[in-house]
Amino acid sequence: MSMLAIKKYPDPVLRKKNGKVEKMTPELKKLIADMTETMQKADGVGLAAPQIGVSKQIIIVRTEEGPSVFFNPKIIKKGKKSYIEEEGCLSLPGIVLKIKRAEKIELEALNDKLEKIRISAEGILARIFQHEIDHLNGILIIHKIPFWRRWKILKQFKNKKN
Numbered sequence: 106m107s108m109l110a111i112k113k114y115p116d117p118v119l120r121k122k123n124g125k126v127e128k129m130t131p132e133l134k135k136l137i138a139d140m141t142e143t144m145q146k147a148d149g150v151g152l153a154a155p156q157i158g159v160s161k162q163i164i165i166v167r168t169e170e171g172p173s174v175f176f177n178p179k180i181i182k183k184g185k186k187s188y189i190e191e192e193g194c195l196s197l198p199g200i201v202l203k204i205k206r207a208e209k210i211e212l213e214a215l216n217d218k219l220e221k222i223r224i225s226a227e228g229i230l231a232r233i234f235q236h237e238i239d240h241l242n243g244i245l246i247i248h249k250i251p252f253w254r255r256w257k258i259l260k261q262f263k264n265k266k267n
């Protein structure tokens with residue numbers, strides 16, 4: 106296994122369209138193992154494939170059973186209640202933003218065996234899923250705040266040169 110480089114905002118790969126996963130290959134297996142290791146070493150609770158430069162609908166989420174992979178995840182139901190909580194993102198180091206998310210969601214995805222599954226999640230787990238699925242649609246937490254605040258942060262990142 107190897108640690109992958111995490112793409113940072115405003116890398117254009119974070120905004121790209123992501124293709125569906127249809128079959129398991131040895132390359133995909135390795136990618137999942139590497140993504141899992143990368144997420145854990147970075148002390149993250151979730152990681153989406155575009156964050157390591159792969160334009161595919163793959164997310165790793167830290168669940169109660171440990172890090173799990175989900176392919177082609179799609180939110181099919183959102184609870185009416187939402188709440189605001191601070192969120193960070195491995196692609197936006199040092200940035201913490203207050204983000205409004207649905208408290209409960211239901212989603213469909215494929216599991217590690219490419220079987221179709223349905224998941225109900227609430228609280229922090231629902232929040233992680235929403236954050237990671239946003240990544241697959243090219244949306245970062247920074248796109249959920251007013252433009253003028255985003256512009257300030259963008260300037261800060263461009264000056265950093267990493």
Ligand code: ZN
Nearest residue numbers: 193194195196
């Ligand atoms: Zn993120």
